[in-house]
Amino acid sequence: MECNMDNKNSQLHASSINYPSHFWAQAAKSIDWYSAWDQVLDDSEAPFYHWFKGGMMNTCFNAVDRHVLAGRGEQIAIDYVSPVTDTEYGITYAELQAQVSRLAGYMDAIGVKKGDRVVIYMPMVPETAFAMLACARIGAIHSVVFGGFAANELATRIDDAKPKLILSASCGVEPSGVVAYKPLLDSALEQATHRVEHCLILNRSQLEAPLQAGRDVDWQTGVATAANIDCVPLAATDPLYILYTSGTTGQPKGVVRDNGGHSVALAWSMKHIYDINAGDSFWAASDVGWVVGHSYIVYGPLLVGATTLMYEGKPIGTPDPGAFWRIIAQYKVKSFFTAPTAIRAIKRDDPNGKYLEGVDLTGLKNVFLAGERCDPDTLHWVEGKLQKPIIDHWWQTETGWPVAANLMGYAPVAVKAGSPALAVPGYQIEVVDMMGEQVAANESGNVVIKLPLPPGTLTTLWQNEQRYIDSYLSMYPGYYLSGDAGYKDDDGYLYIMSRIDDIINVAGHRLSTGRFEEVLCQHEAVAEAAVIGVEDALKGQVPLGLVVLKKGVNTTEQELNEQLMALVRKEIGPVASFRLVSAVQKLPKTRSGKILRGTMRNIADNKKYNMPATIEDPATLDIIRNTLTRMGYADAQVKVS
Ligand code: COA
Ligand code: AMP
Numbered sequence: 001m002e003c004n005m006d007n008k009n010s011q012l013h014a015s016s017i018n019y020p021s022h023f024w025a026q027a028a029k030s031i032d033w034y035s036a037w038d039q040v041l042d043d044s045e046a047p048f049y050h051w052f053k054g055g056m057m058n059t060c061f062n063a064v065d066r067h068v069l070a071g072r073g074e075q076i077a078i079d080y081v082s083p084v085t086d087t088e089y090g091i092t093y094a095e096l097q098a099q100v101s102r103l104a105g106y107m108d109a110i111g112v113k114k115g116d117r118v119v120i121y122m123p124m125v126p127e128t129a130f131a132m133l134a135c136a137r138i139g140a141i142h143s144v145v146f147g148g149f150a151a152n153e154l155a156t157r158i159d160d161a162k163p164k165l166i167l168s169a170s171c172g173v174e175p176s177g178v179v180a181y182k183p184l185l186d187s188a189l190e191q192a193t194h195r196v197e198h199c200l201i202l203n204r205s206q207l208e209a210p211l212q213a214g215r216d217v218d219w220q221t222g223v224a225t226a227a228n229i230d231c232v233p234l235a236a237t238d239p240l241y242i243l244y245t246s247g248t249t250g251q252p253k254g255v256v257r258d259n260g261g262h263s264v265a266l267a268w269s270m271k272h273i274y275d276i277n278a279g280d281s282f283w284a285a286s287d288v289g290w291v292v293g294h295s296y297i298v299y300g301p302l303l304v305g306a307t308t309l310m311y312e313g314k315p316i317g318t319p320d321p322g323a324f325w326r327i328i329a330q331y332k333v334k335s336f337f338t339a340p341t342a343i344r345a346i347k348r349d350d351p352n353g354k355y356l357e358g359v360d361l362t363g364l365k366n367v368f369l370a371g372e373r374c375d376p377d378t379l380h381w382v383e384g385k386l387q388k389p390i391i392d393h394w395w396q397t398e399t400g401w402p403v404a405a406n407l408m409g410y411a412p413v414a415v416k417a418g419s420p421a422l423a424v425p426g427y428q429i430e431v432v433d434m435m436g437e438q439v440a441a442n443e444s445g446n447v448v449i450k451l452p453l454p455p456g457t458l459t460t461l462w463q464n465e466q467r468y469i470d471s472y473l474s475m476y477p478g479y480y481l482s483g484d485a486g487y488k489d490d491d492g493y494l495y496i497m498s499r500i501d502d503i504i505n506v507a508g509h510r511l512s513t514g515r516f517e518e519v520l521c522q523h524e525a526v527a528e529a530a531v532i533g534v535e536d537a538l539k540g541q542v543p544l545g546l547v548v549l550k551k552g553v554n555t556t557e558q559e560l561n562e563q564l565m566a567l568v569r570k571e572i573g574p575v576a577s578f579r580l581v582s583a584v585q586k587l588p589k590t591r592s593g594k595i596l597r598g599t600m601r602n603i604a605d606n607k608k609y610n611m612p613a614t615i616e617d618p619a620t621l622d623i624i625r626n627t628l629t630r631m632g633y634a635d636a637q638v639k640v641s
Contacts, residue, residue, distance in 0.1 A: 008411040009422060016425035016454070023425065024051065024455055028260075030267040030304070032066050033057045034233045037260070041452065047473050048460065049452040051261035052236035059240055059259050060137035061231040062267075063302035064100055067093045067278075072305055075279065079331050080126050082312035083323060084173040085206065091126055093305075096133075098228070099126075103134035105226035107165060110198050114139030114232060117163040117242070119196075121145045121154055121185060123172030124312035127202050127219065128288045129298045131167045132241070136259075139234045140165075143242040143254070146289025147172045147181060148509075148575030153252075154188035157244050160254055160462060162194045167219075169202040170209035175317045179574075182209035236260020242462045243291060245397035246512035247471065248501045254462030255291075255397050262400065265426070265456025266300040269401045273393070273424065274335045275365060275409030278305030284337040285311055285324065290509070291397040292371065296337055300401075309333060315342035322355025332363045335408075339371035339508035340392075343382050344538050353385040366391055366408045371508030372540045373496055376417035394420035394496050396482065397510070398458045398472070403427045403449065403482075404494045419493040426454025431488055436476045444487045446500060448479040502597065504533030504541045506577050513597070516543055516578065519571040520564060525553040530587050530595045534580070534604040534633055544604065545581040546627065557583060582627050588620035600624050604633040 016023040021040035028040075037055030067075070073094035081088050091099070112118060118140045122128040128144070135142040143161045145154050158166070166189075172179045182201065189196055201209055202219040211218060240259045244252035270276045274296075282301045286292035288310075301308035309331055315324055315338070324346065328336055350356075367382065367390050374392040383390045389412065393405035406412055406421040413421060423429040428450035431439050439445040451473075461468040475481045483503065486496040499505075502513040513531040520529035528548040533541035545564065561581050568578040588596040591614050602609035603625050611618060628634035 009407060009413060012407075012410065013423060013425050017428055020426070020452070020454070024264060027268045028052065028055075028264045030271075031057060031062050031260075031263045037236060043452060047451055047469065048465070050237050050459075051258070051455040052264070055236040055260050056233045057236055057260055057263065058137065058231040058234055059263050059299065059303075060100060060133045062263050063136070063299060064093060064097050064133060065231060067305045068097050070305070072278065073097075075305070076307045077302060078126050078129060079281070079307060079309045080312075081309060081327055081331070082124070082173070083318040084175065084313050085204075096130070099130045100133040100137060101228040101230070102223045102226045103130050104137040104229040106200070106222045107134060107140060108138055108229050109226055110165065112138065112140050112165050114234070114238070115141065116165075117141050117143060117161040119143050119145060119154075119158060119161060119163040119166045121147065121166060121168045121181065122202070122288070123147050123169055123181070124287060124310060125169065125202065125204070126310060127167075127169070129310065132288070132294075132298055133302075136240055137231050138229060139232050139238060141239045141241060143244065144289050144294065145244070146287060146575065147179070148287075148289070148573050150569070150571055150573035151184045151187035152191060152571045153573060154184065155191035156252065158188060158192040158196065159194050160244070160252075161242055163196060165198045165200065166196055167200045167202075170204050171207040173206055173312065175314055178206045180207060180209070186212070234259050237459075239459070241294065243294060243397055245291070246503055246510045246515065248503065248512060248514050250512065250515040250518040252512075253467065253471065254464070255400075255458045256460050256462050257400055257456070258459050261455030261457075262299070263303055265401050265454060266295055267303045269424075270300045270304045270306065272407050272410045273402055273405050274300075274337075274368065276301065276304060276306050276335055279307075280334045281307045281309065281332050282335050282337075283309035283311070283328065283331070283333045285315070285342065286337070286339070286371075286508075291400060292337070295401055307331075314345075316345045316349045320355060321346040321350040322359070325356050325359045325361065328364050329359050329361055334363060335366045335368065336364060337368040337370070340369050340374040340378050341372065341507045341539055343369070343378050347378065347381050348538065356385060361386065361388070364388055368393055370395060370402070370420075372505045373418070379415075379417050389415060391415065392418075392420045394484075394494065399453070400456045400458070404429065404496075416489070416493050419489070419495050421493055423492075423494065429488075429494060430479070431486065432476065432479075436479075439487070441488055441490045444485060444497065446476075447482045447484045447486050447494070447496065448476050449482060451478055451480060453480055504543060506533070506541055506543065506575075507539040509575055511543065511572075511576060513543065515572060516545060516568060516576070519568050520545055520547055520581075522571070523547075523564060523567055525549050525555060525560060526564075528587060530597060530600065532597050532601045532604060534601065539577060542580060543576065543578050544628075544631070544633065545578065546584050546587060546600070546624065547581065548585070548587060549583050580631060582631055584623055584627050586617070586620045586623060588624055589616050590614040591616045600628075604628045606635045
């Protein structure tokens, strides 16, 4: 147990751990059920736990219909703000119900049934939320794929999820211009081995997409004649969605979320963490393709009857670094959520806060940051400029909602720079050494969570229970391995410092270095590749690739680098932000052939490192240091300790 927490928090946390069934049964009262559960927590198949087994409910009913029935039909459910298309409008709960039930009717008419998968590859438009909710309405399992991923990544997810239907759009709109989505979808469907019968395409006015007869249907035409469909009662344990996230290999992990536990946990978090209740305005400036978008653009705010703001734009350049502040003021946003990288971008473009002048932010109560560690400089800058509580909180695609946070709607505790504060009720966080022994306060170790995880967290990986166990549960039996390393201080505050695997975090986006390496090795000139994440002032980390060329390759460095960057962009997508690559004669390896990525990362980031005892050829580190220095990363002065 946390020892030095504030008393009210520590009592709440203790009750969630000591009496989980009672705690979550109380929380479940915020959700409408068709019939109650037989058991709050079923641990008979541990380490697979089932929350609210036997209970029947529907997530869409809880997020939409019940608010209309309760008389909130005229309240705005979604405020849509798209500076890149110069569009702003609100959608009431009644309108949302009409849109979602008709789209569900279309799905039903083409034969999409409970348990079928539906892939959603769409930009930040309200139709993306309609699509998710329509799936939830009929029990189809959605899988949203982020628009910044390339065709090949989409194909991998299509082959894993095997959808009956794909919902997509003609284009997304980025500051750099219109991004055609339909050719990416067509190419993904060609690459995938799974055959998709139906595609519903939203044609946006910025770019019309040609439709393929027999497979593609225009969105408006498809829903025009569809019947309104009611919510289908589902088991709390039925899957709601699959969300793919980067693992250490090129094959993404399909995180599975259930219906009942998810609704209960998100509703609890909206109130206790984000201090958001019915009628409040909440804005998570993320993308629906990420877990933040799933939980806190779509489901969380709607489950509690709040107004959610959906934003198609960037923190800067659309049109300027004042965009966030003006929108918060205009839409009376009470709690705002973004990533530290967005704050760093604003700080870079408006260091003195000129764009805050004259903007009335009195309605804004809290700013939440997540997606990557919030470095103290960024925290202090934004605290100073906004004069509001800035709340770092830590979570992952897998957990679906915060693991460590400051409960701003319950009993806020002091903010400590660099820390996401305390374990959230339901999560028993421990910091352990390689043997699984808890380390002392202020000592670093692997951050693990004692099983069972609370409601709303992943139930398994899609059709791959073994990978779920191998990835998360086998290293420390009885515990979930978060993949993050950090420490707790004397007051029990958690500090998340780095990943323990080959995942990197680029502008709050989680990417696998293994996937980058696979792609680089596809190039005919490349014999071997290593990719590491190096520190970046704006994006937190960026990928840096080092390649060993095949013998006899005849190409200039510039030519090769351009080809490799283009290849990564084509295969992974623009979101990879891959701009740093160099050829080297040899990579540093252990005698058993393992590439020493951690050592290279320390050299690049100017951190002290130990000469690995098992290194095959110590001279390779000099090669790497010289290359990284030439690329502007390593400082030749840093010594081996
Ligand atoms: N569809 C298509 N392309 C997309 C896309 C989408 N949904 N999202 C991003 N891209 C493209 C961008 O256009 C850009 O392409 P470019 O190389 O042609 O310019 C590339 O992917 C990288 O985009 P991004 O990561 O947004 O970087 P940026 O340099 O354009 O902007 C920031 C930098 C910091 C402003 C931006 O990363 C940002 O707003 N970050 C916030 C992150 C966030 O919300 N994370 C979610 C976790 S909470
Ligand atoms: P994702 O699954 O994309 O949400 O990425 C989750 C990972 O991002 C975590 O495992 C951490 O490595 C990192 N992360 C997210 N939020 C924080 C935070 N507040 N502090 C430190 N790291 C974070």
